[in-house]
Amino acid sequence: MEQSIDQVFKALGDPIRIQIVDTLAKGSVCACKLLEQFQITQPTLSFHMKILVSSGLVEAIKQGKWVFYELKHDVLKHIRHYAFQLESTKQNHIAICSCK
Structure with a gap:
């Protein structure tokens, strides 16, 4: 992925941008x-x-x-893969604490 995942999540940190992405999910606008x-x-x-x-x-x-905007599906795949890794890591994780 060209940009880091934190930049994508930061970009999605605004309600208007979330709504724009929802709109773009339906196609080029x-x-x-x-x-x-x-x-x-x-x-x-x-x-x-x-x-x-x-x-x-x-x-x-x-x-x-005119300028048309569309979602980059390769980035969406990367986000989906990242979320899947988080979920699978959680399922295979055993809580360990070294506090005394």
């Missing part, structure tokens, strides 16, 4: 449609999209004067 759906200003959308794109979770695709 034009920036103008995101503006309509979330009723936020263009600078606010740009701020959130910059964070999502720089985290590696979202890709910006310029087509003419």
Whole structure:
């Protein structure tokens, strides 16, 4: 993965960005449609999209004067693998304490 997992989780640390990711899970979306759906200003959308794109979770695709955003599925697979490793580690973990 190009970016580290902590950057992805940090990017997902805002409710608006979570909603944007939920929207993008349905497919590629034009920036103008995101503006309509979330009723936020263009600078606010740009701020959130910059964070999502720089985290590696979202890709910006310029087509003419329009920008479309879509989720990067390889990053989603990496997150799923990471979560699976956490879960399997927990199931195989035995609590050990060396406190006296």
